[in-house]
Amino acid sequence: MRAKALIPAIIAILVLVAALELRDIFDFIGLKLPRIPMPYGRSTVDNLAAVLLVIVAALFLARKRRWALGKNLGLSTNGWRAPLVTLLATTPCWVGLALQGHLATDTTARDLLFTALLFPLAEEIVFRGFGFIFTRNQLGWNMTAAVLVQAVVFGAMHWLGAGGGMGMALQIFIMTALGGVIFALLDAMDGYTIWSGLVFHISLNAAWSVFTAPDAMVFGWHGNILRLVSAALALSLIYILHRKRA
Numbered sequence: 001m002r003a004k005a006l007i008p009a010i011i012a013i014l015v016l017v018a019a020l021e022l023r024d025i026f027d028f029i030g031l032k033l034p035r036i037p038m039p040y041g042r043s044t045v046d047n048l049a050a051v052l053l054v055i056v057a058a059l060f061l062a063r064k065r066r067w068a069l070g071k072n073l074g075l076s077t078n079g080w081r082a083p084l085v086t087l088l089a090t091t092p093c094w095v096g097l098a099l100q101g102h103l104a105t106d107t108t109a110r111d112l113l114f115t116a117l118l119f120p121l122a123e124e125i126v127f128r129g130f131g132f133i134f135t136r137n138q139l140g141w142n143m144t145a146a147v148l149v150q151a152v153v154f155g156a157m158h159w160l161g162a163g164g165g166m167g168m169a170l171q172i173f174i175m176t177a178l179g180g181v182i183f184a185l186l187d188a189m190d191g192y193t194i195w196s197g198l199v200f201h202i203s204l205n206a207a208w209s210v211f212t213a214p215d216a217m218v219f220g221w222h223g224n225i226l227r228l229v230s231a232a233l234a235l236s237l238i239y240i241l242h243r244k245r246a
């Protein structure tokens with residue numbers, strides 16, 4: 001890779017690594033991110049800071065259409081059929097959790113707003129919007145690099161935040177990184193926009209919040225099969241949809 005392309009690539013990777021660790025970075029250098037005195041206030045600030053960081057990085061690194069942030073970060077739309085089809089594809093996960101779990105009594109509408117909508121939106125802008133779509137279309141990364149780099153960093157961020165033993169943390173890394181691959185592929189198939197991956201991300205997060213299931217299912221093969229079946233269905237349906245359009 002030529003130096004002209006290597007330096008932006010290194011900056012992009014550093015931005016991804018730093019995005020959701022900004023609070024620790026600020027603490028290390030003796031600064032403090034502000035706190036919002038509300039439920040999820042700390043996480044809200046962290047996610048907003050991450051989104052702001054990738055916006056600044058996108059403006060700095062863009063090779064063309066510098067100010068077209070919506071397009072560069074995948075925020076434009078390619079119609080809503082694909083996201084709706086993706087939402088339909090998550091049905092197996094909802095049905096499986098409904099049959100093997102039970103409704104969570106401690107989940108509130110506020111919990112769903114933050115954990116199933118706002119935080120996934122921030123993650124998709126950071127990792128798929130900047131980490132995949134921007135690096136692919138603006139920095140010229142090949143498909144494999146654009147998919148895998150953001151997915152590995154995405155998995156690593158969740159690994160670092162995971163509790164439990166090493167085995168569980170490793171499983172979280174693998175499944176989250178695989179999720180990053182799937183979200184990126186959905187976005188690529190829908191014209192390099194983040195919405196299909198976001199809808200898939202939101203729906204799965206919501207399902208695991210609305211229903212409570214035994215840990216053996218959540219972290220075992222039952223839960224992973226539900227996720228993988230939904231992912232395969234989503235990819236297949238979007239492929240069929242766009243083949244018909246073509």
